[in-house]
Amino acid sequence: MGTPRPLPPKVPPAERGALRIADRVVAKIAAQAAREALDVLPGAVPHATVTVHHDIARVRVSLELDYPCDLAARCAAVRGQVVRRVEQCTAMAVPEVDIDIEHLHSTHTRPGAAGRDRRLR
Secondary structure: OOOOOOOOOOOOHHHOOOOOOOHHHHHHHHHHHHHHHOOOOOOOOOEEEEEEEOOEEEEEEEEEEEEOOOHHHHHHHHHHHHHHHHHHHHOOEEEEEEEEEEEEEEOOOOOOOOOOOOOOO
């Protein structure tokens, strides 16, 4: 048999290559984080779009919420959870999370709402 081949020199981890996470993957993480922050209505799943530039993600989340509720508090909860999860899962900075409230659903008129005794005419 021949002589063993020499091992290639060790390359530091920072010089081995790059990791790129697709915008749509970051958007899925953000949408899931928004779901975690809210009691999501059936069929009212949050949707997120993301723009990534270098290691900075700018997020926009579209929501449907029950009303009446404290809209500012619900949006703050979503923002906080989205920032935490995206930073935790991707190591990207998230300087802004824009929230679009697409629909408000009345808890009194929503089908299947607890205590609904009458029909609206």
